[in-house]
Amino acid sequence: MPQEYRQILKYADAPGYTPDVECYLRHGGYQILKKTLEIEPKALPDGKSMSPAEQVRDQVKLSGLRGRGGAGFSCGLKWSFVDRRSGKPIYLICNADESEPGTFKDKQIIHKDPHQLVEGMIISCFANDVHLAYIYIRGEFAEGARILNRALQEAREKNFLGKNILGKGYDLEIHVHRGAGAYICGEETGLIESLEGKRAYPRIKPPYFPAVLGLYMCPTIVNNVETLCAVKHVVDLGPSEYAKIGTPNNTGTRIVSLSGLVKRPGYYEVEVGKVTIRELIYDPIFGGGLRDGRQLKAVIPGGSSSKILKAGERFKLKRKGPDGKDVEQELDMLDLPYDFDSLIAAGSMSGSGAIIVLDDSTDIVAALSNLSEFYAHESCGQCTPCREGSLWMSKALHRMANGQGRKGDADYLLKIADNIPGGRTVCAFGEACSWPVQSCVTKFKDEFVARGTQDEERRAAGSK
């Protein structure tokens, strides 16, 4: 039986649970921080010793925690890239820009359990010798920013923040910075530029890898809200216990934002890889199925930028059999376990954990036109392929969606989309704006061609 596994959202929706510090403390809050600050240096067999911070970093690495923001990159590995010898301060930024359409998980944490994020951040900062951290929150989350500021103030009053935290000699300050409403501010280097007060143009990498040249050209860690909360649980459970949650290489829990044409849209925290897409859509405790009489058309599995999966698509996946050997298994799209690796193997991604369900009432041309318009509007316009390509695709799709299609528009769109991703752009927005077009047009080509043909015939017949 599939079920929710509430770890991060354990108390979020509990009756009477409030976002203030007292409530958090009543539920065992800041105990993990205390535990972290009390870690003693560990003597190693080679005579060297491992500092408490190093030990926490080690735990996060061993836990296999992967970033919850979109790329699913190993959190421990990301931390290991930080240049700790530069002599410059190290910054940590919590990416609370949550702007991928379909995603609404960080909002739940921020609104309902802000202190969990604060505690997770303090632990992560301690682990990385950070003394100044920022929460970059999207401009639209005005209420979220207010809640976080209050939580930070409470934490300061309780000496979880500030100088000499809990008398353990560790100093940390956290500031909330509100964005002004741009998708690109969720891209880590765009976020850093924005935080520096500049236009959020993502930086070129090389040379501006945040771990070396990040905020104010200092080493910087940018982690998602959910990732930072998970760090708390890694330290709480210990890496090996944490890794038992979820599946190998896809450890822990994820909050899935389920939206679209299902009966029960909402957020569901599940063990990574223990639940399939089918279960998330159809199981009564999750999506509860499609509206009556509707057939599934497609699923956008990881935020609107991920490649669409068409109903009935089948994928060959390598999975570990019971004997530990790789077994190739053919799976229906719906039977893909909802984890990082399976969706990558299926040519898409679990991205920000946002599933958008489309049923057979969906006009795929209109849906793609809508998505594409979003990306054209949000392209920062710094580099050529994304700037010009995103609007070009959007205009073409808008034309198609409004009865001015052409038979050849499917190929026309693919040719535009093929010129954008794959390292041609400064940041991954190039992929974000072209993947939906590439996947939708390829997988639903008959619909696009039919639409164009129909439009051409109608125009030829003289009725506009």
Add this chain to the structure above:
Amino acid sequence: MSTNAKIETPPTPAPVEKIKVKVDGREVEVPKTMPDGVTGKPVPTTMIQACHAIKVEVPHYCYHPRLPVAGNCRMCLVEFGTPAMGPDRKPILNPDGTAKILKSPRPAIACATPISPGMEIYTNTPNVRFMREGILEFLLINHPLDCPICDQAGECKLQEYSVDHGQTSSRFAEIKVHKPKRVDLGPRIILDDERCILCTRCIRFTRDVVGDDALGIVNRGSYNTITAYPGKPFDNNYSLNTVDLCPVGALTSKDFRFQMRVWFLKETKSLCTSCGTGCNVVVGSREDRMFRYKPRENDSVNATWMCDHGRLNYRWIHNPERLVQVTVRNGAAATVSDWKSAMPQLAARLKSAAPGTVAVIGSARQTTEELFLLAKLARHFQAVTDSVPRTGPADHLLLNADRNPNSTGAVFTGLAATPMGSNLGKIAEGIRSGRIKTLIVFGEDVTRHGIGADLLARLDLLVASDILPNATTKLAHFVLPGCAHVEKRGTFVNVKGHVQKFMKAIEPKGDARAEVEFLKELLPTVTGWTAPRSLEGLFNQMAGEIPALQGVTWAALGDTGVRVQI
């Protein structure tokens, strides 16, 4: 990210480690680091620099060696590979003993990607060509394609790369983005936002080189628009460099736009004469009319920039009042003469001047050769000599407080007093006392420098050579029309001792002649000394006689000059 840099000669860098890379199969050895274009600090050598070293051109728009790297145009995308490493961190070898290359699945921008030992860069693969075509198509879909009325046509990177990488027809079936046209950015610049490809060269130059954060981008995505701060005109002394930097026709100079198609322009290497910096320029001229200055690269002087003050200071060359006739005056009557009859008269008059009764004032705007010949003449008469100092406010970049282009030359030739201008009073006194009876003035209106018309009227002989008429030429017994620098060849020595030559772009007006020419005619008769016939010979002769110029030859000056000790 960067600081405002002063343009200085970069100090000779310590020898740096070299690394070998391959560009399109050809091996090239390049330094591991190279000086940053703005700060001069050593930074890792990039792919585009390695390609440049082996003369492989990687097309680009936003990259400029003198600006911080932006990496936004994506035109310079190349493919590359690096040596595959074994678990022992040693390169894996192919059966033939060469290093096994692991080709990167993703392309890289050549302008920002550092090279590494053994790297192979592929600038001409089908995939690279496909990417370039794609980028160019993207840049052109919203471009107005108004080349026939665009000033940049003929020197436009969009045009050039379209020929190399473009397609013959457009598949763009949508409506173009429309943006502001004819935007008055400031007193000297007009912006056409539809032509702009958003490479941000202008923004980076203004912010990082000039230190004036005047330009920026508003709006998002394809609607991005370059603009100046609202209500604040783009008006710094270097604004016109953005017109040069603009790879397309978005930024145009109010002075130059619609004046001349650039392919008709003859380009001549020359120097700016508006201050002691001596920025290297290219003069654009057609049919003996000069249309513009553009800065010419010289790392020791002006990098690739020049100031607006100097750039626009050329209109005087085509002033209709120019002196174009030799004039000889006897008493109150001035008569138009010609060189053939005036020169022997002048020589005869000068010959009879007694030593000690002559003064020579040569402008520090004259060429070193002219000043040298004037000094020869002066020495023959044991004349009192001087030049006129000319100063103005300096700025932080190129504009020097010394507004004479050749003060150092005037000092080197001995014509200028020390300090410059300190003999002007003595000359005035000499005329007043009747001791000085002959005054030779080149390129100055001495009535504005303490030798008034009343004094000039007392002289037995006043010889004036100039370009434009003034109170001094009005009173002169002999008016010898001279040449603007674009009408002749010569050298200037800048305030730091950089000896530079300039070439002739256009023919002189009317009877005007290069001063060196008529001075050379005059000298043998008056002094008995004959100057070398050619300008090259004259320069070399002068270099032999002036200690500071020892060993310098005309040929050695090349296009960018030679630095000497002041």
